[in-house]
Amino acid sequence: NAGVTQTPKFQVLKTGQSMTLQCAQDMNHNSMYWYRQDPGMGLRLIYYSASEGTTDKGEVPNGYNVSRLNKREFSLRLESAAPSQTSVYFCASWTGGLAGKDEQYFGPGTRLTVT
Amino acid sequence: QQQVKQSPQSLIVQKGGISIINCAYENTAFDYFPWYQQFPGKGPALLIAIRPDVSEKKEGRFTISFNKSAKQFSLHIMDSQPGDSATYFCAASKETSGSRLTFGEGTQLTVNP
Numbered sequence A: 001n002a003g004v005t006q007t008p009k010f011q012v013l014k015t016g017q018s019m020t021l022q023c024a025q026d027m028n029h030n031s032m033y034w035y036r037q038d039p040g041m042g043l044r045l046i047y048y049s050a051s052e053g054t055t056d057k058g059e060v061p062n063g064y065n066v067s068r069l070n071k072r073e074f075s076l077r078l079e080s081a082a083p084s085q086t087s088v089y090f091c092a093s094w095t096g097g098l099a100g101k102d103e104q105y106f107g108p109g110t111r112l113t114v115t
Numbered sequence B: 001q002q003q004v005k006q007s008p009q010s011l012i013v014q015k016g017g018i019s020i021i022n023c024a025y026e027n028t029a030f031d032y033f034p035w036y037q038q039f040p041g042k043g044p045a046l047l048i049a050i051r052p053d054v055s056e057k058k059e060g061r062f063t064i065s066f067n068k069s070a071k072q073f074s075l076h077i078m079d080s081q082p083g084d085s086a087t088y089f090c091a092a093s094k095e096t097s098g099s100r101l102t103f104g105e106g107t108q109l110t111v112n113p
Helices: none
Strands: A004-007 A010-013 A019-025 A031-038 A042-049 A064-068 A074-078 A087-094 A104-106 A110-114 B004-007 B010-014 B019-025 B033-038 B045-050 B056-059 B062-067 B072-077 B086-092 B107-112
Touching: A004 A087, A010 A019, A019 A031, A019 A087, A019 A110, A031 A064, A031 A074, A042 A064, A042 A074, A074 A087, A104 B045, B004 B086, B010 B019, B019 B086, B019 B107, B033 B062, B045 B056, B045 B062, B045 B072, B072 B086
Parallel strands: A010 A110, B010 B107
Antiparallel strands: A004 A019, A019 A074, A031 A042, A031 A087, A064 A074, A087 A104, A087 A110, B004 B019, B019 B072, B033 B045, B033 B086, B056 B062, B062 B072, B086 B107
């Protein structure tokens, strides 16, 4: 049981390049999330997926797209990276309140630098 | 617009002391208040959570105090240990669950031995 996994762990992009951050969970959770973490700003929700086949914008969606490929996988794409997207990106999944567990499980993060 | 404001930004405590982190919120529709703990290089993990039908919840050395009228809640860490050194985030949700969370800015806690 690996929990939530993210790839890559680190990435450096040049302005204008594109890339996809991958996330997978093996806990059979319905809901998945992408956050960015910046110093002094906490965790801000980029996009989320309440269930397979659905996605919704969060607080800071501009410049990003997502795909809920199946129940396990939720990817985040930067089409044209900008220095303002330099951040640590976390993927999470939610237990759904089943078996009395109400918790978001987070992956280890992807540190992205855009030069 | 930060809907959940957290203070202090950083906190240094001696081993055995009490660490106190405060959060305030504006939206009265919030009805679920968790705290997450994050160690360097790791993702956040749920520490403890409270719903507004109680004013206090205790789990071991960790206690959440909740003041609905003041729209404030706080985390108290008793007998703080060096292993508690981490970043702590408060959060709030208006869906009676942890499904959609708004996080505070975070507090970096250092416990000196």
